[in-house]
Amino acid sequence: MNSSHAPLVADVVVIGGGTGGYSTALRAAALGLDVTLVERDKVGGTCLHRGCVPSKAMLHAAELADGIAEGRDRWGLRSVVESIDWPALVATRDDIVHRNHRGVASHLAQAGVRVVRDTAALGGPRTVRTAGSGTWTARRGIVLATGSRPRALPGPAPDGSRVVTSDDALFAPGLPESVLVLGGGAIGVEYASLHRSFGAHVTLVKAAERIVPLEDAEVSRHLRRGLRGRGIDVREGTRLLDAEVTPDGVRARIVSPRGDTTTLSAARLLVAVGREPVTEGLGLAAAGLGTDARGFVAPADWSRLETSAPGVHVVGDLLPPPSLGLAHASFAEGMLVAEVLAGGAPRPVDYATVPRVTYASPQTAAVGLSEEQARAEGYDVVVGRMPLTAVAKGMVHGRGGLVKVVAERAGRVLGVHLVGPHVSEIIAESQLIVGWDAEAGDVAQHVHPHPTLSEAVGESFLTLAGRGLHQR
Template identity: 75%
Template sequence: MHETDVIVIGGGTGGYSTALRAAALGLEVVLAERDLVGGTCLHRGCIPSKAMLHAAELVDGITEARERWGVKATVDSVDWPALTATRDDIVARNHRGVEGHLAHAGVRVLRGTATLTGPRSVRVTATAPAGGPAPESREDRVDRVDRVDRQEWTARRGIVLATGSRPRVLPGLEPDGRQVVTSDDALFAPGLPDSVLVLGGGAIGVEYASLHRSLGARVTLVEAADRLLPLEDADVSRHLTRGLKKRGVEVLTGARLESAGRAADGVRAIVRTARGETPELRAERLLVAVGRAPVTDGLGLAAAGLATDPRGFVAPADWTRLETAVPGIHVVGDLLPPPSPGLAHASFAEGMLVAEVLAGHSPRPVDYAAVPRVTYSSPQTAAVGLSEAAARDSGRKVVVNTMPLTAVAKGMVHGQGGMVKVVAEQDGPVLGVHLVGPHVSEMIAESQLVVGWDAEPSDVAQHIHPHPTLSEAVGEAFLTLAGRGLHQR
């Protein structure tokens, strides 16, 4: 039996951030990971997808240069092996960086599947990594981890559950990595398809629809709700849908899947539209993006006195400490139910909070209302805080201002439309900020501080935004709400 201060189960964003912060606070940490540290975000999700979305943005730029600016340039073809090689190099370098940080911090990483055997005890059994896009050899991947057959561990301070999530799949239509894919394998399917049917209009589905359209595929995007990004502000959905349709994406909202199956030339699906029609949709590839489910199989929750809630999450008994009903067992990342948003940057914050709790500190709870949400499509969306509808439903007296990005010079330069929408309490703080347009993922941080610090529009209006920039539209929106509108009345 081995002993340590903290045992972290799962090496994704929530797990490794817990381990790094705990080690920095002087705790002895063991991290058990069955595959590769970095988790889904690094190896199959956030990083590889954003790398490819950057390539897609370059393709879109060439099209805009030709059609709008008179630059006689064309895209002859997309060299898929070269594109994916660059993506894989970015992932590999990030992976080595995470392993290096853990090694430098003194975190002991065990390659294996961890199972709870009690409220403070864990068994780790050896597993071979499932693989991933990183091009380095298998031996290189495990240089900085301990390969064990079986070890028993106890934790003096506590155990952190950070086993993440997996894509939900359609019953009877299991992913095969070629014709039917999920967000975990869509980027690594062979070649670029001529046509894609994307099922699910949340952030993941929208991003992948945008990516494939930019790279030349015909794309149909199907969402059961009455609008894309149904959890975001309705104006965000409206502007996003308009932008995607303008780029040639076929968008079907209020449409439910009736049936789907493989065919010799790809996949076929029947959907029931909002009008009651039942068209057959055909595509070379079906991308299922209908959400993610927590991973708890083999975790041994019962042995520690824990159970999942009806949705499969491991809910904390104390959200200020992210501690379960079993003292000393904490949860971070995708295992948490809402209000945790299941986003990597929220997982970082959750991991740091738990590490500080285990070290005996009293950190501030995670402010989930101030966690920004970004969709990296074209156009991009970014938001923080309450939508207009949610703010009104809360019973507050609300004031709203919406400003088009094209109302400022830099927005005209980009020529992609978009907007800034500010939702505030009457004579009170800003409750939400919502952006649609180019590069808004890089603009939302200011609004995160505005919402997180309960600033009022007049507070923001005192600060000068640089000219000419897209951020001017944010400043102008607050100026107008503060009664000092310059270019907007």
């Protein structure tokens, strides 16, 4: 323990150094607060070290492999991927992660954030006990940002090789010849897409009736069609009965919606059935707090993300819905809490306008309500659609895709939904459209560049406004 006689005091103490935690710390320090950030591992959290950043780095490499195949099959480029140098690919990925980590650590140091490498738990509503540095007192408040971990299924435990989770799939040895992916949310779809691009035979099993079930049903169908067109065996409404590790990998029994049982074998089983908050050892009871039935720490005041213990705030994956468990939402939550602790009155996070993206091939991206959600909420809905292949750049890509706009009849835009190549890069304007309550006619006044995929977004709004140029 710390033997110094000086009391350990800060304005703000943050427990957890992932996206939510370090964004809180950086913003609070920028506002003049004295900040201590306690992180038991490396700052950056799951997103930087095991999730968003390394997975997108490898998905970029997968896209390059797909591009070489497209060059050969579609464009007459006599090219081929002779082999994949796995150590070289991993080295590039790790360099990207390392440089990002150095950048975050440097930002924290330059901002004057005190980073303590330690485990921490609440000692009360204003105190944080650490294993090595002592007990800290927070003058303004405490921020809980301990993140999440992959949910487990009954059956063989992850071993980092034959049975893996989304946290360790990227770090498993080599490239498997076949992969069985359990889970058809964004994470499962992305990993299925990645492994297929690298040549694996992939089976994707989803218990729900469709993949990416939180997205618009039409987008889900387009994504399923795109994945199957790439040779991925997508099985929706299918449950895992049991699985066992074999000398060559895994063997699993699944049951179809009709009740048919099938046995599948694969070199690797990848479990991607969601994530759960990490709260054990956090000492919630010391501050009079607990978790809900799903393990989340719910705020008493969503506008401040403050719990029922005054001065104790929560950000990131510890939050239940409507928080989204997305890194960019965590950034916004961290900045909000920092501004609250600095005495400000920031606007609450508008989760309805936070973009949602699946970085598979094809990609999906969305903001706002799906058609089904809008109708269920009682809106008089009109829908505008534009195939990406109806614009020149979509024809160049030649991979299909769709723009779908959901709006009130003679009213505001409620949701924008995209599926196709690179749509993650053109969703940002739709956040402004939905967030600023724009109507189709408002957007139709703005000119989109030609030839681009974004042109299809503009054309969708022209059509809804009765000014369609290439479609009626």
